[in-house]
Amino acid sequence: MGSRVIVRGEIPTAPVPPATKTVQTPAAAECTFSEQSLTGFRWVAPRRAACIRRNHGVNRQGSDGCPSPETKLMLLAQISDLHITAPGTLAYGRVDTAAFLTRAIDALNALAPRPDAVLITGDLVDAGGIDEYRQLRTLLERLAVPWFPLLGNHDDRANFRAVFGDRAGAASDGFAQHAFDVGDMRVIALDTLDPGSGAGRLCAARLAWLEAQLDACRDRPVIVGMHHPPFACGIGFMDAIRLAPDDARALDALLRRHPNVERIVCGHVHRPITARFGGTVVWCAPSTAHQVALQLTPDGPDALVMEPPAFGLHLWRAETGLVTHCRCVDQGDGPYVF
Numbered sequence: 001m002g003s004r005v006i007v008r009g010e011i012p013t014a015p016v017p018p019a020t021k022t023v024q025t026p027a028a029a030e031c032t033f034s035e036q037s038l039t040g041f042r043w044v045a046p047r048r049a050a051c052i053r054r055n056h057g058v059n060r061q062g063s064d065g066c067p068s069p070e071t072k073l074m075l076l077a078q079i080s081d082l083h084i085t086a087p088g089t090l091a092y093g094r095v096d097t098a099a100f101l102t103r104a105i106d107a108l109n110a111l112a113p114r115p116d117a118v119l120i121t122g123d124l125v126d127a128g129g130i131d132e133y134r135q136l137r138t139l140l141e142r143l144a145v146p147w148f149p150l151l152g153n154h155d156d157r158a159n160f161r162a163v164f165g166d167r168a169g170a171a172s173d174g175f176a177q178h179a180f181d182v183g184d185m186r187v188i189a190l191d192t193l194d195p196g197s198g199a200g201r202l203c204a205a206r207l208a209w210l211e212a213q214l215d216a217c218r219d220r221p222v223i224v225g226m227h228h229p230p231f232a233c234g235i236g237f238m239d240a241i242r243l244a245p246d247d248a249r250a251l252d253a254l255l256r257r258h259p260n261v262e263r264i265v266c267g268h269v270h271r272p273i274t275a276r277f278g279g280t281v282v283w284c285a286p287s288t289a290h291q292v293a294l295q296l297t298p299d300g301p302d303a304l305v306m307e308p309p310a311f312g313l314h315l316w317r318a319e320t321g322l323v324t325h326c327r328c329v330d331q332g333d334g335p336y337v338f
């Protein structure tokens with residue numbers, strides 16, 4: 001694998017200064033984020049980055065005289081559905097989600113190359129409790145990579161903000177939506193939480209915010225993160241609580257006007273699932289803990305299984321575009337060289 005051209009982004013050990021930027025959109029949804037959280041991802045070769053932008057979606061081989069882009073890469077890890085509970089308790093009375101997250105963090109910290117950032121696609125905690133968010137915060141402090149959470153149906157905006165108020169998207173009074181850069185990639189994190197419902201929503205305000213974000217980065221590759229998948233996966237009891245079909249249709253139309261969206265990455269279904277949607281590809285990440293039982297029937301019972309925990313690794317290289325890998329947290333024997 002080629003050498004990195006990204007300045008390594010390390011989590012600041014000193015207190016983060018109060019410098020923040022607030023973007024007010026026409027839909028009145030706010031995006032607040034720390035300037036310092038973005039500085040670690042600055043390209044060191046602006047001319048080469050410009051080549052990527054020119055070539056994106058047209059000619060990724062850099063035939064316009066730019067240096068070969070083969071050494072450019074970006075690695076975004078995705079963990080999902082952590083379902084952290086209060087200390088001393090288990091999810092569903094049987095799953096020690098904190099221990100599972102600790103193992104996932106150990107695996108992420110040991111990766112080589114190490115990811116440039118980690119996106120956490122919702123269900124951060126199991127019941128939205130403030131003690132759960134405090135426990136999650138403690139666990140995430142060990143993650144040696146910048147991390148960016150978004151909300152799922154098990155989350156609670158007010159309690160999330162009470163504990164993660166200094167994090168991207170958490171400081172506004174509106175929806176917890178935010179965007180950040182990883183190398184040349186723009187990552188847009190959506191808030192599909194609909195309090196009181198297991199299903200997801202992208203109302204007009206949230207979609208307008210997304211459209212403004214997409215219009216502002218038409219010349220760059222984009223990943224859209226959201227908890228609820230916008231498609232039916234065939235597992236009946238999960239399809240009943242997917243993104244609302246009317247909202248999914250509006251999202252589909254919006255994405256088709258922005259072909260630079262490389263991937264939609266979701267959680268919620270606790271399984272690795274791929275589908276075509278909105279002129280792009282949707283990928284759902286498995287959970288770092290328990291998985292949803294694979295029952296491709298409309299009437300199967302709500303059920304979890306202890307299949308191996310895993311996470312996503314989204315690898316961007318200018319010449320190949322975005323490639324998504326699914327990696328189990330626990331590795332088997334090997335590797336054996338052959």
Ligand SMILES: [Zn+2]
Pocket residue numbers: 081083122123152154268269270
């Ligand atoms: Zn979940």
